Amino acid sequence: MYDQEMLAKLQATWPETTDYLTKLGQLNNDLMVLRDIQAADEHIPSWLEILAYSEDDFAKTPTAMRVLRFLYERQIMVASRRTVPAFQELQVDREARYERDDVSTPELLEAYPPVELLEAEDAMLWALPELQKKLTAWAKETAARHGSPTPLMTLTQATILMLVVEALEQDLNTSPEWQAECLQSALSSEFYQQAGSPQP
Structure with missing residues (x-):
């Protein structure tokens, strides 16, 4: 649910295009951003970082x-x-x-x-x-x-x-x-x- 909401928000920032490859590139970029956000959320800081x-x-x-x-x-x-x-x-x-x-x-x-x-x-x-x-x-x-x-x-x-x-x-x-x-x-x-x- 969280990912779908975030993806919808990211897609709303896309410039209008009918080109399939451009849309695919935008989608891939957004999925990478989502993965980075999720990894940051799940990261447990080490004692050195703290x-x-x-x-x-x-x-x-x-x-x-x-x-x-x-x-x-x-x-x-x-x-x-x-x-x-x-x-x-x-x-x-x-x-x-x-x-x-x-x-x-x-x-x-x-x-x-x-x-x-x-x-x-x-x-x-x-x-x-x-x-x-x-x-x-x-x-x-x-x-x-x-x-x-x-x-x-x-x-x-x-x-x-x-x-x-x-x-x-x-x-x-x-x-x-x-x-x-x-x-x-x-x-x-x-x-x-x-x-x-x-x-x-």
Whole structure:
């Protein structure tokens, strides 16, 4: 009924013609329009569409400073961060400023706006085995908690999971149930699974 009504409305817009092939072409066009409308009506948006993200957003490698902040917010400490000279220098400066009452907290990872390092310095943080190990351990535990144990978790999978969790936490309109559902969708998604395979 719905399709017939729509088709009648579309046919009413046709220019008058007695040519059979022209009429057939118009009819075919209208049927294609109807199919597109029906497909749009029946489309169930994915968790990515609802969050307004794409797979590419989660495939980007975050800065090591961002990873450190993420872990720190979960009370996961990466002590070796202070072995990176650039980080240590900023941390010591932060503590001195705290002593002078210039800032409200001595911890560099609590600074707002967040502090970032130069690319080469950030790469030194990323190279810390402790940072990689603790991010991966967090990701394994998160995956297992959501019914997708991943014993051989890659660092890429761990960063994908971290970015998905960050995105879900930023959307204050989502319920814990919806967040869990999104995480399960991410864990079973093709791009996450592919991140677990060595690249050719």
